[in-house]
Amino acid sequence: MPRRNRSIAAAGIAGILLAGAAVAPAAAAPSPAAGDRPVTSDRTSPQEARRVDRVPTPTLDWYACYEYAECATVRLPRDYDQPDGPTTEVAVLRVKARDQQRKIGSLFVNPGGPGGSGTDIALAAPYVLGDEVLDRFDVVGVDPRGVAASQQVRCFPSVKEQTRAYAGLNVAFPWTKAEEKAYVASSKAVGRGCSTTGRPLTGAMSTAEVARDMDVLRRAVGDRKLTYLGFSYGSILGQYYANMFPDRVRALVIDGVLNPNEWVGQGKARSLPQEARMRSAQGAYKALREILVRCDKAGAQACALAEGDPVASFDLVAKRLRAKPVVIEDPDFGPLTITYADFVAANLGALYGPTGYAEVVDLTAALLVLTDPAASPAARRPATADVTRQAAKAREQARRYDFPYDNGLETFLDAYHPKDAGSFPALAAKADRRDPYFGRLWTWATSPCARKTWTVRDSDAYTGPFNRRTAAPVLVVGNYWDPATNYRGAVSSARLLPNSRLLSSDSWGHTAYGTSACVTGAVDAYLLRGALPANGKVCVGDVQPFAELPAEPGATRRAEASKGALAAEGAPGRGEPKRLPPVVAPLPAVGTLTVR
Numbered sequence: 001m002p003r004r005n006r007s008i009a010a011a012g013i014a015g016i017l018l019a020g021a022a023v024a025p026a027a028a029a030p031s032p033a034a035g036d037r038p039v040t041s042d043r044t045s046p047q048e049a050r051r052v053d054r055v056p057t058p059t060l061d062w063y064a065c066y067e068y069a070e071c072a073t074v075r076l077p078r079d080y081d082q083p084d085g086p087t088t089e090v091a092v093l094r095v096k097a098r099d100q101q102r103k104i105g106s107l108f109v110n111p112g113g114p115g116g117s118g119t120d121i122a123l124a125a126p127y128v129l130g131d132e133v134l135d136r137f138d139v140v141g142v143d144p145r146g147v148a149a150s151q152q153v154r155c156f157p158s159v160k161e162q163t164r165a166y167a168g169l170n171v172a173f174p175w176t177k178a179e180e181k182a183y184v185a186s187s188k189a190v191g192r193g194c195s196t197t198g199r200p201l202t203g204a205m206s207t208a209e210v211a212r213d214m215d216v217l218r219r220a221v222g223d224r225k226l227t228y229l230g231f232s233y234g235s236i237l238g239q240y241y242a243n244m245f246p247d248r249v250r251a252l253v254i255d256g257v258l259n260p261n262e263w264v265g266q267g268k269a270r271s272l273p274q275e276a277r278m279r280s281a282q283g284a285y286k287a288l289r290e291i292l293v294r295c296d297k298a299g300a301q302a303c304a305l306a307e308g309d310p311v312a313s314f315d316l317v318a319k320r321l322r323a324k325p326v327v328i329e330d331p332d333f334g335p336l337t338i339t340y341a342d343f344v345a346a347n348l349g350a351l352y353g354p355t356g357y358a359e360v361v362d363l364t365a366a367l368l369v370l371t372d373p374a375a376s377p378a379a380r381r382p383a384t385a386d387v388t389r390q391a392a393k394a395r396e397q398a399r400r401y402d403f404p405y406d407n408g409l410e411t412f413l414d415a416y417h418p419k420d421a422g423s424f425p426a427l428a429a430k431a432d433r434r435d436p437y438f439g440r441l442w443t444w445a446t447s448p449c450a451r452k453t454w455t456v457r458d459s460d461a462y463t464g465p466f467n468r469r470t471a472a473p474v475l476v477v478g479n480y481w482d483p484a485t486n487y488r489g490a491v492s493s494a495r496l497l498p499n500s501r502l503l504s505s506d507s508w509g510h511t512a513y514g515t516s517a518c519v520t521g522a523v524d525a526y527l528l529r530g531a532l533p534a535n536g537k538v539c540v541g542d543v544q545p546f547a548e549l550p551a552e553p554g555a556t557r558r559a560e561a562s563k564g565a566l567a568a569e570g571a572p573g574r575g576e577p578k579r580l581p582p583v584v585a586p587l588p589a590v591g592t593l594t595v596r
Contacts, residue, residue: 095122348483484585
């Protein structure tokens with residue numbers, strides 16, 4: 001469940017059931033198999049088949065939208081055990097294949113979250129996906145129930161009450177005792193709101209329900225089996241589908257992978273924070289330290305922090321900010337207060353992009369001067385300019401939450417968490433000792449999920465097993481230096497799935513598709529033809545810290561996530577440079593700087 005704050009943010013961070021053969025779907029797409037050999041898969045359970053297959057195939061009444069796409073809405077059962085009962089409205093968007101005569105089928109996409117908009121990433125597909133994929137697939141995005149253009153969940157009756165409840169969450173993460181107290185109080189308020197006002201939809205928004213929706217919509221677009229590409233939390237959705245509907249998989253790719261057992265919390269781990277299971281902070285710290293080590297090796301000409309010990313310099317800035325925030329007087333912004341939490345969150349935000357190493361270095365070097373009482377006015381001027389430049393960039397990207405109602409924090413609860421939000425100060429401190437800087441941030445992200453106050457649960461949530469054999473292989477893509485979805489999640493998920501292949505990437509930022517022709521080509525080849533990369537294949541990202549940047553802009557720039565901006569630009573033509581996918585991080589709202 002993503003966390004919301006009013007920090008000026010660089011990025012908002014913030015099971016699918018297998019149907020049986022009771023309903024005859026429309027014409028099947030060609031189905032690839034590794035080596036063209038027949039694969040014996042596990043089958044969808046009778047219970048799951050009964051749930052989805054007795055829902056009549058919806059008619060999608062497509063209409064033109066956003067200049068180059070088509071949109072539709074469909075009403076699906078709120079509870080699949082009651083197919084004739086109450087419904088919820090789900091929004092769908094597709095960008096049609098360029099070559100309809102040679103179309104393979106539909107490619108369903110999900111950008112992460114939880115709570116990310118599938119319709120947003122589908123509209124961005126022409127900027128992101130390979131041209132041959134765009135030629136041969138209709139790209140379909142679904143806004144998960146309760147999210148974005150689908151019928152929205154609301155845990156509070158008004159924006160005013162929501163704003164009051166969220167008051168304590170308006171920091172990157174709590175550091176002082178007073179901040180911790182306020183954060184716990186707001187976490188409890190959110191949990192209570194979603195367990196009362198938010199019902200009944202909050203009790204019907206598990207990943208399993210989204211997967212069931214996707215299986216029904218797969219049938220609605222005329223595909224016999226599912227073709228899917230999911231990023232970040234979308235890897236969880238993909239694994240749910242693969243395990244709930246293993247015989248309905250045509251091709252399934254997950255990039256930026258979370259281990260589903262760690263996501264849910266199995267056995268005694270149910271009482272652990274989700275971060276203690278997934279270790280996102282470990283991945284973030286590993287990436288940060290590697291950047292600082294490479295800075296030292298690159299030398300002062302390539303990296304300003306290399307004039308001293310980069311690791312020690314970063315530690316010193318953090319130590320100074322823990323003791324006292326720094327206040328910068330800027331003529332444009334006025335007083336700019338930077339706390340220790342702001343510094344950590346800004347660095348995590350930087351690590352989400354392939355060129356984030358430069359932001360890490362610039363911010364740390366500037367604050368090394370600005371936190372030094374002995375620094376001269378002449379040294380402070382350029383340092384102040386560096387920090388306020390990042391603040392200006394953050395302000396441009398910020399979202400305001402007062403109007404309209406924003407439900408980013410309320411999108412759903414899908415896992416087990418510690419019982420009491422009051423236990424999170426100690427849990428966060430322990431996580432920070434284990435994984436410096438980022439352990440505290442990632443742990444606090446789930447404090448509203450504490451079970452004593454967030455009591456609503458989906459009785460039909462799926463909790464495993466996650467080791468079922470799928471009809472087609474699952475391609476698992478893991479990035480060594482991912483700061484949100486630790487590479488170990490890709491390794492362990494690939495081991496869980498008996499019919500899978502791990503593709504590793506020595507690349508930077510969150511997720512790997514688009515960071516190199518190697519990764520993009522391998523994913524595209526699998527989606528199109530079922531051709532898997534060689535066992536043990538490792539790709540190398542185009543962008544490496546302190547090396548010359550590639551000429552192609554796609555390796556450094558993410559596609560716009562705003563539908564309005566994409567519609568204004570119009571779909572790019574074949575052969576135009578690609579960008580990185582607009583993925584949504586799995587839990588915290590990572591920020592840059594907060595203007596107070």
